[in-house]
Amino acid sequence: MIEINQVSMHYRIQRENIKSLKEFVVNVIKHKINYDEFCALDNISIQINQGEVVGIIGNNGAGKSTLLKLIAGVLTPTRGEIHVKGTIAPMLELGAGFDHDLTARENIYLNGAILGYSKEFLESKYDQIVEFSELHDFMEQPIRTFSSGMLMRLAFSIATIIEPEILIVDEILSVGDAHFAEKSAQRMKSLMSGGTTVIMVSHVLKQIEQLCDRVIWLEKGQVVLDGNAMEVCNVYRSKL
Template sequence: MIEIKGATMDFRRERGGSNSLKEFLLNLVKGKLHYDRFRAVDGVTAEIKKGEVVGIIGRNGAGKSTLLKMIAGVLTPTAGKIRLHGNIAPMLELGAGFDHDLTARENIYLNGAILGYSRKFLDDRIENIIDFAELRDFIDQPVRTFSSGMMMRLAFSIATQVDPEILIVDEILSVGDSHFRQKSEGRMREMMSGGTTVLMVSHVLGQIRSLCDRVIWLDHGRVVMDGDAKTVCDAYEGLIDFDNAPRFEIGRHMDDIQRVAMYGDNWLPPDGSYKIKTGPMGLVSGNLRCPFADLSGEETVSISLEGNEGNPSTVIAVNEEHISFEVKGKPDTVLTVYIRSNFYRVVDGDERRLSVVLEDTDGN
């Protein structure tokens, strides 16, 4: 089992940045170095049970790899707690734990020792490790001569042939040919059936859907959604589609109310309250901070979404026909409005895309 309670990870980064080591040292001597805090993981809480296979998804910079490093013990959380019950085999970065001047055979023993296994234990398994990695012809060659695919095969074979109770895989399975990817997925399924707990990060959603029971979606270090693989991956794919869609820009007058089946070009004034008319809805579930609208820009923007009780809600209620949000900005502010009209609603188990109509609260 893995228990994660309020896990937070802060890093320091130099404000402005130095363009060279010389500039950095001069600023250091002159006392001109100033740092900002960067929060990579922000209050993540989750409980992962023995035998669960959990995928972690999100855009680049969402905090996925940092969270895995915290779970693996590579990074110590700034705040919060992480508790593991069982021995762990982390595959965090390609080549991590390898000495590139040593041979592949020597690195098997080195990597195994890092994972806490005795030489006798590794002696009993080394032939299986070599055969699974398909590197017998290269086993006594220095690892520095290996391609990234060969290195991945060696790392995966070591990590999975030692029968860990917890396996952590960070994007490494995307390296290599399709033959070995299929082989490695088969091996992971064997481990899952044997009760191994698996945490994996991948941008390949097909792989996540195929292997994982459960998916955690991170964005800016926070959990956006945590649920079954299909539900979370569908929502995330909706966001990816939304990222590539046309945008709505605040700052010009919206002449007409236009129906938006997916996305379109509408103009909203920079100040005011607006409604998204959805028609009768089924329950939209999940921990989405803002299911239908994202606002971004230089000015501070406040958004309120209301459920059927008139209270702010991230779970839109059954039969709610209007969802309101408020925009506050200066008259000359240009902000971008992202309308997520492609999130799903569920009516009697049937998934349908939402269509929306934008109007202001006065019906203009």
């Protein structure tokens, strides 16, 4: 389903602390802009097969989220190639693209469109989204009045309304209160058991061990270990 061939991802980080567009333009004209290069991923190759549930672990800055964004097509690698077969549902930043002045109902259509869903599809799934989010009494309210938990419930309900061939998850399995967190975990398990290929990042090792068949440990942009979930997590835990 996913083939990653000798992929590297480099970022240019500006050294100067420039606070305005005018200052930036002046510095460009004077050739005073300097950059450092940060290597987020360094020549990695990974294959993920259909139906696998793969966890990505590692310290902050190891390259986990960068890898997910590359697979999702949000980023283009500096070097190497990524081949993906199948429809992708990326749950990278729940609620990205929400307009806080619009109502919850309007944001279902806005956020759904950003995720690639058609208006007709969203209309057919609208009642299911509202039912799962448990926000029936708030759909005509602007979401700026929502708590962070309510926003996450709405975003999760939109993102998981389909059963994609590939699901990409970045640190979002604890959504809302305890009741809804359990409900969202059950939704995720249902997707996983249905043959969906899943790639997920989490710092909660117990969560990774419970849900994943295979784990890839990244450190400083390179693969340290790739194998059975329990075995890799145990080695990783011993190094902490």
